[in-house]
Amino acid sequence: MKLYGYFRSSAAYRVRIALNLKGLKPEMAFVHLRHGVQGQPEFTALNPEKLVPALAVDGQVLSQSLAIIEYLEETHPTPALLPADPLDRARVRALALAVACDIHPLDNLRVLKHLKNAMGHSQEEVDSWYRHWIAVGLSGLEARLAGDPRTGRFCHGDTPGLADALLVPQLYNARRMDCPLDGFPTLLRIDSACRDLPAFIAAAPENQPDAEA
Amino acid sequence: MKLYGYFRSSAAYRVRIALNLKGLKPEMAFVHLRHGVQGQPEFTALNPEKLVPALAVDGQVLSQSLAIIEYLEETHPTPALLPADPLDRARVRALALAVACDIHPLDNLRVLKHLKNAMGHSQEEVDSWYRHWIAVGLSGLEARLAGDPRTGRFCHGDTPGLADALLVPQLYNARRMDCPLDGFPTLLRIDSACRDLPAFIAAAPENQPDAEA
Structure with a gap:
C-alpha cells in the first residue's frame, strides 16, 4: 500500500x-x-x-x-472503526459524513482560493466564510453528540473509531483558523481524549515528514 | 420507516x-x-x-x-447497491463521495443563499459559482468513469447501484441550473440508462407528492 x-x-x-x-x-x-x-x-x-x-x-x-x-x-x-449494529453504524457514519459533506468541502483550500482569486473576496471575508461554516457544522455535531447516550469517551462509546478520525482533523483546521470553539464542549472533550492516543499523535500534521512551519 | x-x-x-x-x-x-x-x-x-x-x-x-x-x-x-469485492466497493463509494463531498455541498441551497444574502453576490455570480463546481466535479467523475473498464451500462457494471443513486440527482440539479453537460458523455449515457428504470422514475422530484412547478 x-x-x-x-x-x-x-x-x-x-x-x-x-x-x-x-x-x-x-x-x-x-x-x-x-x-x-x-x-x-x-x-x-x-x-x-x-x-x-x-x-x-x-x-x-x-x-x-x-x-x-x-x-x-x-x-x-x-x-473495528465501526460498531457492529447497523443502527449504530449509521450513527457513526452520519457523524463522519456531517464533517466530510457539511463542513470540510466548504472550507478546503481550493474553495478558499476560488473565493479569493475568482470572486475577489478579501482574506477577511474568506476567513469569515470559513468560520461561518465551521460554526454551523460544529453546532449540529455538538447537538447530536451531547444529546445522545451512545456518546462516550469518544464519539461512539469508549473506543476510537471512524467519527473520531473525522472530528479531530476538522478541529485541527478550526484551531488553525482561530475559530471560536467554546460552544462545543463535547467535541473538545472527545478531541482531547483522541489526541492523547499514539495513533492520533502519529497522524498529526506537524508529525509528518513533509510538515512545514 | x-x-x-x-x-x-x-x-x-x-x-x-x-x-x-x-x-x-x-x-x-x-x-x-x-x-x-x-x-x-x-x-x-x-x-x-x-x-x-x-x-x-x-x-x-x-x-x-x-x-x-x-x-x-x-x-x-x-x-445489492454495492459490489461484493472490497476494491470494487471502494471504487463505487469513491464515485458516490465525489458527488456527495466534492460537488453537492458547494451547490446546495444554504450555500447559495449565503453567497447571495450574507456575501452580497448577484444571482449571476451565484449561478457562476454553481456552474464552476459542477464543471470541476463532473470533469473528475467523467475522467474516472470513462477510463475504467469496470464502468458498464451503469457506473459499476450493468446493475444500478450506489454511485448511480448519487449521479442522477446531481445531473438533475445541473440541468436545472443550465450547466453545460456536453463534455460528459459517459455521465449522460449512464444517467439516461438510469432514468429509464422505474426505481429512478418514481424517485424523480417531479413525481413526488410535495412537488411544485
Missing part, C-alpha cells in the same frame, strides 16, 4: 488516523497541494479528481478518504 | 432511489426547505443538523443520505 497525502490535508489526516488505529504502515508519498502538484500529470494519472488522499493498493488507486477508510475496515477488520 | 424529505433535495432524491431499488416503501414526510421548516423545533428535535433526508426507524432518526443508504444496504442486502 502507498498513501498519497499532504501533511495539512484534513482528508489525508483522517486516513492516517485510521491506518494508525489499525496498525497499518503503508509507504507514504507527498503531494504538495500549495505547489499544485495535485494538478500535474503524474498525479492526475493516478487520481483524475486531483485530490488527496489516494491509496495505491493491489494495482489500483483508491480515492476519497471515507471510501479508503471503509476499504481498510473491510480488509483489516480488527480493531 | 418514515423518510423526511423534500422533493427537490438532491440528498433525499438519492435515498428515494435506493429505497425504490430495494423495493422498500417507507411512510413519507415532507420538509419544505424553501419555507425553512428544517429550522423549526419540531424538525430540529429530530435532526439537529437541520438537513434532509432523515429516516426514522426503530425509534431512532438516521441522517446523512450516504449513511442511510449504507444502513439500507446492511439491513436489506438484496438487491
Whole structure:
C-alpha cells in the first residue's frame, strides 16, 4: 500500500488516523497541494479528481478518504472503526459524513482560493466564510453528540473509531483558523481524549515528514 | 420507516432511489426547505443538523443520505447497491463521495443563499459559482468513469447501484441550473440508462407528492 497525502490535508489526516488505529504502515508519498502538484500529470494519472488522499493498493488507486477508510475496515477488520449494529453504524457514519459533506468541502483550500482569486473576496471575508461554516457544522455535531447516550469517551462509546478520525482533523483546521470553539464542549472533550492516543499523535500534521512551519 | 424529505433535495432524491431499488416503501414526510421548516423545533428535535433526508426507524432518526443508504444496504442486502469485492466497493463509494463531498455541498441551497444574502453576490455570480463546481466535479467523475473498464451500462457494471443513486440527482440539479453537460458523455449515457428504470422514475422530484412547478 502507498498513501498519497499532504501533511495539512484534513482528508489525508483522517486516513492516517485510521491506518494508525489499525496498525497499518503503508509507504507514504507527498503531494504538495500549495505547489499544485495535485494538478500535474503524474498525479492526475493516478487520481483524475486531483485530490488527496489516494491509496495505491493491489494495482489500483483508491480515492476519497471515507471510501479508503471503509476499504481498510473491510480488509483489516480488527480493531473495528465501526460498531457492529447497523443502527449504530449509521450513527457513526452520519457523524463522519456531517464533517466530510457539511463542513470540510466548504472550507478546503481550493474553495478558499476560488473565493479569493475568482470572486475577489478579501482574506477577511474568506476567513469569515470559513468560520461561518465551521460554526454551523460544529453546532449540529455538538447537538447530536451531547444529546445522545451512545456518546462516550469518544464519539461512539469508549473506543476510537471512524467519527473520531473525522472530528479531530476538522478541529485541527478550526484551531488553525482561530475559530471560536467554546460552544462545543463535547467535541473538545472527545478531541482531547483522541489526541492523547499514539495513533492520533502519529497522524498529526506537524508529525509528518513533509510538515512545514 | 418514515423518510423526511423534500422533493427537490438532491440528498433525499438519492435515498428515494435506493429505497425504490430495494423495493422498500417507507411512510413519507415532507420538509419544505424553501419555507425553512428544517429550522423549526419540531424538525430540529429530530435532526439537529437541520438537513434532509432523515429516516426514522426503530425509534431512532438516521441522517446523512450516504449513511442511510449504507444502513439500507446492511439491513436489506438484496438487491445489492454495492459490489461484493472490497476494491470494487471502494471504487463505487469513491464515485458516490465525489458527488456527495466534492460537488453537492458547494451547490446546495444554504450555500447559495449565503453567497447571495450574507456575501452580497448577484444571482449571476451565484449561478457562476454553481456552474464552476459542477464543471470541476463532473470533469473528475467523467475522467474516472470513462477510463475504467469496470464502468458498464451503469457506473459499476450493468446493475444500478450506489454511485448511480448519487449521479442522477446531481445531473438533475445541473440541468436545472443550465450547466453545460456536453463534455460528459459517459455521465449522460449512464444517467439516461438510469432514468429509464422505474426505481429512478418514481424517485424523480417531479413525481413526488410535495412537488411544485
